[in-house]
Amino acid sequence: MKTIIKEVLLDTRQNRELIDITERVIEATRDSGVTKGICLIWSTHTTASVLVTENERGLLHDVISKIGEDFPQRGTWLHNIIDDNAHAHLAVAYLGPSVSVPIAGGALTLGAYQSIFFVELDGPRRARRVVLEVIGI
Amino acid sequence: MKTIIKEVLLDTRQNRELIDITERVIEATRDSGVTKGICLIWSTHTTASVLVTENERGLLHDVISKIGEDFPQRGTWLHNIIDDNAHAHLAVAYLGPSVSVPIAGGALTLGAYQSIFFVELDGPRRARRVVLEVIGI
Amino acid sequence: MKTIIKEVLLDTRQNRELIDITERVIEATRDSGVTKGICLIWSTHTTASVLVTENERGLLHDVISKIGEDFPQRGTWLHNIIDDNAHAHLAVAYLGPSVSVPIAGGALTLGAYQSIFFVELDGPRRARRVVLEVIGI
Numbered sequence: 001m002k003t004i005i006k007e008v009l010l011d012t013r014q015n016r017e018l019i020d021i022t023e024r025v026i027e028a029t030r031d032s033g034v035t036k037g038i039c040l041i042w043s044t045h046t047t048a049s050v051l052v053t054e055n056e057r058g059l060l061h062d063v064i065s066k067i068g069e070d071f072p073q074r075g076t077w078l079h080n081i082i083d084d085n086a087h088a089h090l091a092v093a094y095l096g097p098s099v100s101v102p103i104a105g106g107a108l109t110l111g112a113y114q115s116i117f118f119v120e121l122d123g124p125r126r127a128r129r130v131v132l133e134v135i136g137i
Numbered sequence: 138m139k140t141i142i143k144e145v146l147l148d149t150r151q152n153r154e155l156i157d158i159t160e161r162v163i164e165a166t167r168d169s170g171v172t173k174g175i176c177l178i179w180s181t182h183t184t185a186s187v188l189v190t191e192n193e194r195g196l197l198h199d200v201i202s203k204i205g206e207d208f209p210q211r212g213t214w215l216h217n218i219i220d221d222n223a224h225a226h227l228a229v230a231y232l233g234p235s236v237s238v239p240i241a242g243g244a245l246t247l248g249a250y251q252s253i254f255f256v257e258l259d260g261p262r263r264a265r266r267v268v269l270e271v272i273g274i
Numbered sequence: 275m276k277t278i279i280k281e282v283l284l285d286t287r288q289n290r291e292l293i294d295i296t297e298r299v300i301e302a303t304r305d306s307g308v309t310k311g312i313c314l315i316w317s318t319h320t321t322a323s324v325l326v327t328e329n330e331r332g333l334l335h336d337v338i339s340k341i342g343e344d345f346p347q348r349g350t351w352l353h354n355i356i357d358d359n360a361h362a363h364l365a366v367a368y369l370g371p372s373v374s375v376p377i378a379g380g381a382l383t384l385g386a387y388q389s390i391f392f393v394e395l396d397g398p399r400r401a402r403r404v405v406l407e408v409i410g411i
Contacts, residue, residue, distance in 0.1 A: 001138045001275045001411050003310040005378045036140040037272060038177055040312055042376050044385030046328045053230040054183045058215030059223060066208075066227050071340075078332030086333060090340050093327040097388065100237050100374050102179050102270040104142045109268045111181030114234065131383045133376040135311060135410060136272060137138050138275045173277040174409060175314055190367040191320045195352030196360060203345075203364050237374050239316050239407040241279045246405045248318030251371065273409060274275050 001137055004032035008130040012048075012123035016064045019118040020055055021130065025101070026108060028132040035106045037136015042098045044129045047088035047122035049095040055115040067091050067121065088122035095119065103136055138274055141169035145267040149185075149260035153201045156255040157192055158267065162238070163245060165269040172243045174273015179235045181266045184225035184259035186232040192252040204228050204258065225259035232256065240273055275411055278306035282404040286322075286397035290338045293392040294329055295404065299375070300382060302406040309380045311410015316372045318403045321362035321396035323369040329389040341365050341395065362396035369393065377410055 006028045010019055021041070029039050043050050053063060070091070077086030099116060102109045110116075118130060143165045147156055158178070166176050180187050190200060207228070214223030236253060239246045247253075255267055280302045284293055295315070303313050317324050327337060344365070351360030373390060376383045384390075392404060 003411060005310060005376065005383075036142060036270075038175070038270070038312070040374055040376050042383060044383060044388065046326070046385070046387045051230050052183070052234045053226055056216060056219060058218055059226055062214045062216050062223050062227060063230050070207075070344075077336045079330060079336050081332055082330060086336050089327055089333055090336060093325050093337050093340075094369065095231065096233065096370065096373070097326045098374060099233070100177055100235060102142065102177050102268050104268070104270065109142075109179060109181060109270075111183070111266070113183045114181065129385070131376050131378070133310075133312070133378065133383075137140060173279060173407075175312070175407070188367050189320070189371045190363055193353060193356060195355055196363055199351045199353050199360050199364060200367050207344075232368065233370065236370070237314055237372060239279065239314050239405050241405070241407065246279075246316060246318060246407075248320070248403070250320045251318065274277060 002032055002034050004134045006132045010118055010128040011126050012120040012128055015123050017120040017123055018060045020115050021118050022115045025116050029103055029108055029134055032134035034103055034134050034136035037103045039101045039103055040133045042131040046092055047085055048128055049092045049119040050099045051095055051117055051119055052099055052114050054113040085122045091121050139169055139171050141271045143269045147255055147265040148263050149257040149265055152260050154257040154260055155197045157252050158255050159252045162253050162269060166240055166245055166271055169271035171240055171271050171273035174240045176238045176240055177270045179268040183229055184222055185265055186229045186256040187236050188232055188254055188256055189236055189251050191250040222259045228258050276306060276308050277409045280406045284392055284402045285400050286394040286402055289397050291394040291397055292334045294389050295392050296389045299390050299406060303377055303382055303408055306408035308377055308408050308410035311377045313375045313377055314407045316405040320366055321359055322402055323366045323393040324373050325369060325391055325393055326373055326388050328387040359396045365395050
C-alpha cells in the first residue's frame, strides 16, 4: 500500500471566494504513484470548505451568491458575541470539510465538468491550509 | 490490500429523481472480497448527487420537494445565460458528489433504515455514470 | 495495511443536540497504530448525522437553531403520515451520514478549531450507534 500526504497553502483575496485546486490534486495523485485508491482533500478550517462543481465563471458567482443568501451575516447568532463570523461557520458545518475522490487507472475519476474548489467564507486570509492525502496501491 | 472499481450506468426518467442503488453497492462490496475497508460511491456529474436516507415512498417525495424549494429554478442565476440548470448545479455543490461507507465483516455498515440513492437533478438523462470503489483487506 | 473498527454508543438527551466525539475518534486512531491513512466516522441512522465545527458554546446553539430553521417540523411532509420526523430525515439527507479525516504522523489532521460532532436530530434516544473505521499503514 502507498500513501502520500501533501499540504497546500492558499492566500485568499476576498471575503467569499472559490479557488480551483483541481490541478494541485491531480499533481498529488500523480506524484503518489497510486493507480487504484482514494484521494482525500481536507480543509483544516471551520470557516472554509471544499466542494466540487463546474468551473464556469457565472456558476461560481452563483455558488457564492447562494451561500450568501442561505447563510447571511446576522446579529442574532450567539457566536457573534465572540467573533463576527457565525455565518461562515454555519455554512462550513453544512458544506463539510472534505471531498474524497476515487482513483482508477492512476487518475482521479472526475467527470468532464467536475472541478475541485477550496471555499473561503471568512477571508481574506493568508496561508489557509488544505491536506491532500492519497492512499491505495 | 484489495481494490475493486465498478461503474454503474443509470438512465433517469424524471427531472428530479431518487434511484436506490443500495443493491448495486452491496454487490460490488461482496464481489471485492474486502472484509474491512471503505466503499466510495462517486457521481461523475455536477447536476447529480449521491445521498443516504430511508427508502420510504413519502420521504423520497419529501426529499425531492425540499430540494426543489431550496434550489428553485430562477432567471437570475448567471449560469443560466449558458445553460438553464444553475439550480441543479447549486444543489449538487451543497449535497456533494459522494458517500463513503465503512465495510466490516465483509458487509457495509448500513443501519436498518439507511439506503443509498443516486440523485438526478437535471434529468431525464441517459447513461449517468457512478463509480463504485472498494478498498481494504 | 492496518484496519480497526470500533462502535460508539451514545444516549442523547435532547430532541436536537450536538455531542462532541473528537476524543473518541482520537482514541480509536491512536489504538489503530495507523500512522498514515483515513479515519471514517459513520452514523448508522437516517435522523442523526456527523459534522465538523468549532466547539464554542454559542456556535453550537447557532448550528442547532439554523438546522431548526432550515428543516422545520411541518404537517405537509408525506413521511409524517408514517412517523412525525420527516424534518429530521431531510436534515440528515443534506448533512450526510459521515466524515472522513486524514491521518498523518499517527494523528488526525484536525485544524486548531475543528471538533467532530454527533448530530442528534430526532432525540432523545438510547444507544445511537456510530462506526469508527481507521485504515492505513
